[in-house]
Structures are given as C-alpha cells and as structure tokens.
Amino acid sequence: MTASPSLPVFRFGSLEAACQQAATEWEAADATRRLFERDPTLFTSAGEEHWLAWLDAPENARPRLAAWQRHAQSLADDSYCDVVILGMGGSSLCPDVLAKTFAPSRGAPRLRVLDSTVPDSIRRLQSQIDLETTLFLVASKSGSTLEPEVLRRYFFDLARTALGPEAVGRHFAAITDPGSDLEATAQRDGYRFIAYGEPSIGGRFSALSAFGLLPAALMGLDIPAWIESACAMATACRDEPGAQTNPGVGLGIALGVAAKAGREKLTLVLPPEIAALGGWIEQLVAESTGKAGRGILPVEGESLEAPEAYAGDRLFLHYRIASSHTPETQRRLEALVADGHPLVEIEIESTADLPAEFYRLEIATAVAGSLLGVNPFDQPDVEDAKVAARECMTRFESGGTLASGEPTLGTAAFDLILPGPEVEPSPLGAAEILSRFFGNLGPGDYLGINAFVDPSTGTCDLLAELREAIRRARGVATTLGFGPRFLHSTGQLHKGGPASGAFLVIASDETRALPIPGLPYDFGVLKQAQAEGDFEVLCRRGRRALRVQLHPPMGESLERFVQLATSCLAAPQNGDPA
Numbered sequence: 001m002t003a004s005p006s007l008p009v010f011r012f013g014s015l016e017a018a019c020q021q022a023a024t025e026w027e028a029a030d031a032t033r034r035l036f037e038r039d040p041t042l043f044t045s046a047g048e049e050h051w052l053a054w055l056d057a058p059e060n061a062r063p064r065l066a067a068w069q070r071h072a073q074s075l076a077d078d079s080y081c082d083v084v085i086l087g088m089g090g091s092s093l094c095p096d097v098l099a100k101t102f103a104p105s106r107g108a109p110r111l112r113v114l115d116s117t118v119p120d121s122i123r124r125l126q127s128q129i130d131l132e133t134t135l136f137l138v139a140s141k142s143g144s145t146l147e148p149e150v151l152r153r154y155f156f157d158l159a160r161t162a163l164g165p166e167a168v169g170r171h172f173a174a175i176t177d178p179g180s181d182l183e184a185t186a187q188r189d190g191y192r193f194i195a196y197g198e199p200s201i202g203g204r205f206s207a208l209s210a211f212g213l214l215p216a217a218l219m220g221l222d223i224p225a226w227i228e229s230a231c232a233m234a235t236a237c238r239d240e241p242g243a244q245t246n247p248g249v250g251l252g253i254a255l256g257v258a259a260k261a262g263r264e265k266l267t268l269v270l271p272p273e274i275a276a277l278g279g280w281i282e283q284l285v286a287e288s289t290g291k292a293g294r295g296i297l298p299v300e301g302e303s304l305e306a307p308e309a310y311a312g313d314r315l316f317l318h319y320r321i322a323s324s325h326t327p328e329t330q331r332r333l334e335a336l337v338a339d340g341h342p343l344v345e346i347e348i349e350s351t352a353d354l355p356a357e358f359y360r361l362e363i364a365t366a367v368a369g370s371l372l373g374v375n376p377f378d379q380p381d382v383e384d385a386k387v388a389a390r391e392c393m394t395r396f397e398s399g400g401t402l403a404s405g406e407p408t409l410g411t412a413a414f415d416l417i418l419p420g421p422e423v424e425p426s427p428l429g430a431a432e433i434l435s436r437f438f439g440n441l442g443p444g445d446y447l448g449i450n451a452f453v454d455p456s457t458g459t460c461d462l463l464a465e466l467r468e469a470i471r472r473a474r475g476v477a478t479t480l481g482f483g484p485r486f487l488h489s490t491g492q493l494h495k496g497g498p499a500s501g502a503f504l505v506i507a508s509d510e511t512r513a514l515p516i517p518g519l520p521y522d523f524g525v526l527k528q529a530q531a532e533g534d535f536e537v538l539c540r541r542g543r544r545a546l547r548v549q550l551h552p553p554m555g556e557s558l559e560r561f562v563q564l565a566t567s568c569l570a571a572p573q574n575g576d577p578a
Contacts, residue, residue, distance in 0.1 A: 005247045009345040023243035051377035053200035057208040058230035068217040085113045087139035088147040089488030090203020094212035100276035105220025119514040120454035143180025157517040207358040226355040233356035252367025258315040265477045268300045269318040283489035288376035290493025307339035381496035388533030413557040417547035419539040434568040441474040452483035452507040452531040473569035502544035507531035508554040
C-alpha cells in the first residue's frame with residue numbers, strides 16, 4: 001500500500017498570521033473543491049477550465065500503461081542502447097529530470113535529452129550515440145514547435161543517410177497531441193510508434209502524462225509504482241478539506257502569501273539525488289506565475305549561505321531525503337529561520353517519491369496562481385521572443401546579417417551591446433560598462449544570465465563563479481538559464497513578471513556551420529537569432545539588459561569575460577545606471 005504523502009513543514013515567522021488568514025479564506029470559499037471541479041472563477045475566468053486535465057493525469061495513465069510497456073519491451077528486444085528526446089520546454093524538462101536522476105534498468109536503453117539549438121550541444125550528443133542502436137523520440141505537444149522540428153530534420157537526415165530510407169523510420173517515434181503536424185510527419189515517415197498527449201494538459205503540467213511517463217517506461221522505471229505514488233498524492237490533495245493540512249494546497253498558499261509579501265524569490269535547497277528537479281520547478285512556477293507584472297522566481301543552483309547573504313525577498317524551499325541529509329545543511333537552515341527568513345521543508349523517502357512531488361508541485365503552482373490573480377496555464381509573453389527571432393532570421397535571409405545594430409564596444413575576446421538605437425561606439429571601456437551595469441542592481445532585484453552556449457562542465461563552472469561574484473557583491477538573487485531552453489521557461493517571467501530583473505544575454509560566434517536540412521539557415525544562425533530576439537524583447541519591455549557576444553575560442557573568451565566582470569564586481573560600485 002502506498003504511504004500517505006508527507007505534509008510540508010512551514011516555518012514562516014512573521015508571515016504565519018497571513019498564511020493562516022489565506023488558508024481560512026481558501027476554506028471558506030470551498031476553493032479546493034472548485035479547483036477539482038474546474039471552476040475558472042478561481043483564477044481569471046479566461047478559459048482555465050480547458051487546461052485542467054492534469055488533475056486526472058495519474059488516474060488516466062492507467063489504461064495507457066500496457067502500450068507504453070510494449071514499446072519499452074520492443075526496444076529491449078531490439079537491443080537499443082539510447083533513447084534521445086528531441087523536445088523543448090514542458091516536453092523535455094521532465095525527461096531531463098529522469099535522465100539525470102535515474103539509471104536505466106538492466107537491459108533498457110539510456111535516456112538522453114537534447115533541447116538545444118547550440119551547434120556544440122548537438123555535436124556533443126551526436127558523438128555519444130550509435131545511430132544503429134538509438135531511438136529518437138520527438139516530443140512536441142503542438143507538433144509545430146521550432147526546436148524539436150529542426151532537431152528532427154537534422155537527425156532524420158543523418159539517420160537516413162547512415163541506415164537507409166527503409167530502416168530510418170524504425171529509429172524514430174513521437175509524442176504529440178492528436179491531429180498535429182508531427183503526427184502527420186510520423187505517419188508519413190513510418191515512425192516506430194506514436195504516443196498521444198492530452199490536448200487539455202499544458203506542456204509544463206505534463207509530467208504525469210505520456211510526455212513524462214512514456215520516457216520513464218522506456219528506460220525501465222517501475223511505472224505502475226509511479227502511477228500509484230502520483231494517485232495517492234492526487235487523492236490526498238483532492239480529499240483533504242483543510243488548506244494547511246492539504247499536502248499541495250498548503251504549499252501553494254505558502255508560495256502565494258510569501259510572494260504577495262515581497263518574498264517572491266523561491267530559493268530551492270535540493271539534495272544531490274534530486275538536484276535536477278530544480279530545472280523542472282523553474283519552468284512550472286516561473287512560466288505559470290510570471291505575468292501581469294507579478295510572479296514567483298525560482299532560484300536554483302545557488303549555494304546555501306549565511307543569513308546576511310540574503311535580502312528580505314527570499315522564501316526557502318528545502319527538500320530533505322533523510323539518508324543524505326547533513327547537519328551542516330540543517331545548521332544553515334536553522335540560522336535562516338532564526339534571522340526571520342521563511343522556510344518550507346518537505347521530507348521524502350527517496351527518488352521514488354518524485355511522481356507524487358510532481359503532482360504536489362503542480363497543485364501548489366495552481367493555488368499560488370489563484371492567490372496572485374493570474375492565469376497559471378497561459379504564457380502570453382513567450383511568443384514575443386519567437387517573433388523577434390523570426391524577424392532576425394528574416395534580416396539574415398534578406399541581408400546576411402542578424403543584428404539590428406553595431407556593438408557598443410568591441411574587444412578581442414567579446415563584444416558588448418547595450419540597449420538603445422545608438423550605433424556609435426561607446427566612449428566607455430568594457431570595465432566601465434560592466435561596472436555601471438552591475439552598479440544598477442539594488443534590493444529586490446535579480447540578475448539572470450541567459451546563455452546561448454553549450455552547457456559543458458567548464459562553461460557551467462565559469463558561469464557559477466560569475467553568479468557567486470554577483471550575489472556576494474550586490475546581494476541579489478541570480479539565475480542561470482541556457483538558451484533556447486529558458487525561453488520556454490523563465491523567459492515568460494523575465495518579460496511578463498516584475499520588472500526587477502537585469503539580464504546578461506550571452507552568445508558565441510560559430511566557426512563551423514551545422515546545416516538544418518530543408519531550411520535556408522543553419523543552427524548557428526538560428527541560435528544567434530534566438531539570442532538577439534531575447535535581447536530585443538527584454539529591451540522593448542524596459543528591462544535592464546546587456547548583450548555579450550563571445551569570439552572564438554568560446555571557452556577562453558568566456559573566461560576572460562568572467563574575469564573582467566568579477567574584478568568589476570569586486571571594485572566599489574557607483575550605482576550609476578548603464
């Protein structure tokens with residue numbers, strides 16, 4: 001029998017009265033029942049009732065289980081070694097958690113995820129697989145999302161050349177909604193199988209649908225147990241009338257109350273076993289709540305520091321696994337609580353509890369969205385960056401250039417580009433530009449690094465060093481997102497949420513073309529257009545932004561940029577606007 005889900009422990013100090021009041025109001029409004037009855041007036045009455053099928057996703061997965069297990073068995077029978085998810089956003093982030101958290105069962109293929117248009121990332125994945133023993137699982141709810149489509153084109157052409165036109169279809173499969181363009185493509189090209197999503201489940205709420213459970217089945221995880229775990233959490237969230245004793249609703253009220261009180265930086269403290277969950281939480285919470293000038297910013301990947309390192313804009317969410325919990329972590333958390341920082345702690349037994357946590361966090365996000373007065377199921381500001389990227393590609397096709405202006409400052413290692421219509425070079429040097437940019441960060445702000453580069457170990461280490469230097473010097477929260485993934489995740493909050501973010505948009509020059517079959521531009525051009533588009537929209541929305549264009553070799557140029565930025569942060573800041 002599945003154990004009852006654990007309840008979060010709330011240590012909210014001065015916010016406890018506000019949480020109790022919000023819980024009382026939620027219960028008086030009979031809001032939990034209304035949520036499960038799909039009442040759109042719980043949100044903004046903007047059609048939310050059409051996007052709530054995720055509430056029943058665990059139960060509705062049961063009849064699909066046999067088909068998923070047949071697909072898994074067929075891959076094992078044919079000795080496939082790898083399943084590569086070609087997806088983006090909600091179609092790939094849950095599989096990414098699976099790939100980084102679980103090893104495949106014996107005889108099952110390894111799960112890999114590719115959700116990047118950066119040429120080095122594509123080449124790196126290509127070098128790690130054998131086409132003859134790889135299944136490419138193209139995951140796209142709409143079936144028309146740009147990134148999965150260009151990746152599908154590239155790998156289908158590669159596999160057809162290597163394996164022959166008769167065999168290539170057996171190395172491809174699809175997850176998509178019925179009637180999509182991807183379904184038609186899969187039928188035309190003889191894909192091994194097509195699995196269907198639920199049209200009334202949005203991508204970021206799809207972890208417990210085919211988009212998350214089928215990849216889990218293919219790598220040999222115990223899907224019947226997963227479904228039971230998620231169903232137990234769903235039952236508890238549906239049937240518990242008390243708001244603060246409901247495992248999902250109570251967490252959502254805590255998130256919403258904290259955000260309304262100015263503690264909207266949801267700082268994640270995750271044990272190593274489930275560290276990858278942070279990226280999934282980022283999209284779920286940021287894209288769901290970050291709109292209409294409001295929002296909750298998940299902060300993942302920061303080290304846990306002493307209380308004086310944090311401003312009064314933080315809420316800490318700590319996941320605890322008893323077998324790996326350390327006294328040092330607990331000591332730091334106790335110090336934060338003693339200093340007045342609110343903390344939510346959730347204890348789980350092991351990684352096998354993740355399905356239940358997916359559901360808990362989905363409920364919590366919906367509840368927080370209700371308290372904030374937003375529609376958690378749309379993403380109105382994501383499309384702007386896509387449009388701007390297409391405009392950049394149109395400029396390239398017509399004139400051979402992507403950028404709309406010239407660099408503000410050019411150096412041997414990198415160029416810097418500031419917002420504005422001016423194309424004249426800046427009279428300031430690189431150090432002065434960076435000092436002014438960082439000096440404009442103040443209390444309540446955050447610094448987002450939007451990096452359109454390959455997330456290799458060396459790159460991640462350098463950008464982590466930069467984040468730490470920014471946090472130490474300016475006392476602000478920092479985030480790191482790799483493009484184009486973050487465009488479908490925190491990108492919504494960057495543009496539609498509070499205007500408290502400042503952004504470094506980093507991209508790199510390409511020295512080798514990586515063509516996209518059938519299209520007039522290559523992956524390098526597409527990646528650069530997406531970086532330009534992100535920067536242009538941030539500027540149009542009045543966000544503080546600085547573009548950094550790295551020259552080859554990228555690793556050395558990034559190191560030089562980080563060294564210069566770190567030295568500027570260590571120097572006294574004058575606070576002048578950039």
